[in-house]
Amino acid sequence: MTGRLFISVIFMLAMVTGYTSVQAADLSARDIIQKMDDMRRASTESAFNRMQLITCKYGIKNGKLKCVEKPRIKLLESAQINMGADNKDTKSIAIVLQPASEKGIGMLSWNYDDSAKDNETWLYLSALGKVKRIAAGSDEDSEPTSLFGSEITTEDMETGKLDDYTYRLVEQGEYKGRPVYVIESVATPERQRKTRYSKSQTWVDAERFVALKVQLYDKQGNLTKRMQVSKLDQIDGIWVARSLTMFNLVAQRLTNMKLDAITFGVDIDEAFLSQRALTDTAFREAHLNKLRAQAQ
Numbered sequence: 001m002t003g004r005l006f007i008s009v010i011f012m013l014a015m016v017t018g019y020t021s022v023q024a025a026d027l028s029a030r031d032i033i034q035k036m037d038d039m040r041r042a043s044t045e046s047a048f049n050r051m052q053l054i055t056c057k058y059g060i061k062n063g064k065l066k067c068v069e070k071p072r073i074k075l076l077e078s079a080q081i082n083m084g085a086d087n088k089d090t091k092s093i094a095i096v097l098q099p100a101s102e103k104g105i106g107m108l109s110w111n112y113d114d115s116a117k118d119n120e121t122w123l124y125l126s127a128l129g130k131v132k133r134i135a136a137g138s139d140e141d142s143e144p145t146s147l148f149g150s151e152i153t154t155e156d157m158e159t160g161k162l163d164d165y166t167y168r169l170v171e172q173g174e175y176k177g178r179p180v181y182v183i184e185s186v187a188t189p190e191r192q193r194k195t196r197y198s199k200s201q202t203w204v205d206a207e208r209f210v211a212l213k214v215q216l217y218d219k220q221g222n223l224t225k226r227m228q229v230s231k232l233d234q235i236d237g238i239w240v241a242r243s244l245t246m247f248n249l250v251a252q253r254l255t256n257m258k259l260d261a262i263t264f265g266v267d268i269d270e271a272f273l274s275q276r277a278l279t280d281t282a283f284r285e286a287h288l289n290k291l292r293a294q295a296q
Contacts, residue, residue, distance in 0.1 A: 029167035029183050033202070036209045037159060042238050044080040044090045048291045049262040051076050053150045055255045058247075067254075074098065074148055079291055081268050088113035088160060091273040095284065096148060102126075105148065106278045113160035115190075121145070121154050124278035131275055150255035151248040155195065156216075156225075164191040170201065175213060179206040192219075208232075208239050224250050236264050263295040 027035070053074045056067035080092035089112050096105040104126035111119045121134040123145070134145045134154060145154045170182040186199045196218060203213035210232065216225040231243040245256045272287040 029169040029181075030162070032169070032181050032204055032209070033167055033183055033185065034162060036202075036204055036211060037162060039209045039239075040159065040211075041082060041088065041090070043240060043262075043264075044092065045082050045087070045264065046080075046266050046268055047262060047264050048079045048266045048268070048295055049077070050260045051078070052258040052260060053148060053152075053255055054258065055150045055253065057252055058254045059252070072149065074102065074150075076148070077288060077291075079266075079268050079272065081270065081273065083270070084113070086113075090159065091270070093273050093277055094148075095288070102148075104281065106284075107147070107154075108273065108275060108278055109154070109157070110273075111159055115161045115163045119154075119158060122275055122278065124275075129279075131278055150257075151225075151246045151251075151253050152255055152257065155197075156227075156246065164188055172206070175203045178208075178212060180204055180212060181206055197224075210239050210241070224248070235262060238264065261295065266291055266294045 053076065054071050055074075056071035057069050058065055059068040060066075061068075074096055075098040076094050076096055078092060078094035080090055083089050083091060089110070091108075091110050093106060093108050096102045104124075106124045108122045108124075109119065110121075122131050123134055124131045147153060147157065165185040165187055168184045168186075170184050172179070172181055174180060180203045183202045183204055184199060185202065187195055187197065192198065197216050198219050198221060199217050201215045201217075202211050204210070205212055210229070211227075212229050214227040215223055216227075218224045226247045226249060227244060228247070229241045229244045231241070233240055233242050240259065240262060242259045243256065245254055247254045268291065269287060272284075277284045277287065
């Protein structure tokens with residue numbers, strides 16, 4: 001979906017999910033996207049996870065895509081819950097664990113399903129000791145905010161707000177051996193003023209309602225980013241993308257998001273999903289230790 005992939009953070013952004021054995025006969029393009037969005041929300045219901053972000057400039061060597069520089073690797077922990085009307089809003093927090101030089105950097109995100117409400121994101125830079133509020137969305141005159149220096153942006157991680165787009169079923173076929181629907185999502189005029197993307201195309205697994213591939217286009221119609229899922233696992237009945245890669249086709253850079261561990265149904269105190277958790281180390285660690293204990 002345009003400007004919305006994962007996760008809540010990712011982390012968020014991070015995961016693309018669905019349930020098996022759901023039939024999509026006679027569904028419209030909007031119905032398919034709605035089912036994918038609904039199923040993906042299952043991954044943010046009281047979830048705690050640990051992940052790696054691996055970012056580098058890439059090239060082709062001996063016919064294979066490879067990093068052409070030393071990759072930057074970051075280890076993070078994140079937690080998220082659903083709330084609001086029909087549990088369609090999501091609050092999430094992600095904290096950098098490694099490298100040591102960036103330990104404690106964190107991002108807090110509140111994503112709203114309602115198109116009339118702008119999402120809210122705060123970034124804490126431990127070296128500066130201050131919290132910075134990040135403007136919602138992006139436009140032609142501003143750069144989107146990167147997720148911890150990766151090729152995934154806060155806009156790429158947005159969920160919900162389905163009324164901000166119109167949808168068309170482009171084709172039905174197969175992708176990597178899976179039956180898929182290819183859905184084109186075009187931003188409405190109102191959304192166009194808040195985004196760097198004009199449209200996207202999403203390869204949706206026709207049985208699991210998982211996004212297997214997403215292509216993002218700029219305002220001139222040029223393909224600028226591509227997301228591909230390379231590993232799926234079913235955990236507690238939920239299909240989870242254990243590994244996905246975002247390609248920045250303009251800068252020739254990529255970020256692989258690798259999910260090392262995830263636990264569903266953990267008890268997350270809403271107070272933890274606050275700015276205090278970004279700035280108060282003792283408060284943050286106390287909550288993280290409780291979550292780690294539940295994940296064991």
